[in-house]
Amino acid sequence: MKKPKGEQLNERLQNKAKAKQALLDKLKARPAADDPAVLKRQAERQAIAEAREARAAERAAAKAKEELERVARAEAEKAEEELRQARELEEEANRLAEQKAARDARYAARKNRKK
Numbered sequence: 001m002k003k004p005k006g007e008q009l010n011e012r013l014q015n016k017a018k019a020k021q022a023l024l025d026k027l028k029a030r031p032a033a034d035d036p037a038v039l040k041r042q043a044e045r046q047a048i049a050e051a052r053e054a055r056a057a058e059r060a061a062a063k064a065k066e067e068l069e070r071v072a073r074a075e076a077e078k079a080e081e082e083l084r085q086a087r088e089l090e091e092e093a094n095r096l097a098e099q100k101a102a103r104d105a106r107y108a109a110r111k112n113r114k115k
Helices: 005-028 036-114
Strands: none
Touching: none
8 A cells, every 4th residue: 555645745854854954064063264174274275376376477477588589589580681681782782883884884985986
């Protein structure tokens, strides 16, 4: 024969009350804020947080240093490129001057032959 449903409901309600009481007991059994174990855990967490912040600062410093080096390399490359362009312009000017001098010499020679 089956048990009446009321008993099952009562059992569920009792189980619920017991579970709730167990959670409350567990919460009440929690150590106080001035407990040495709690203070130790807080100190460990603080040390971990400080170490994390130190690593983040180191990464930021390394990143800043790398950025400065990159900028310095870019400026050096730019200066080299400007120097190369200046040399090319000077060489082109010299070549054009030589061509003009040769053309003028040919023109002068032609004028001298006609005289």
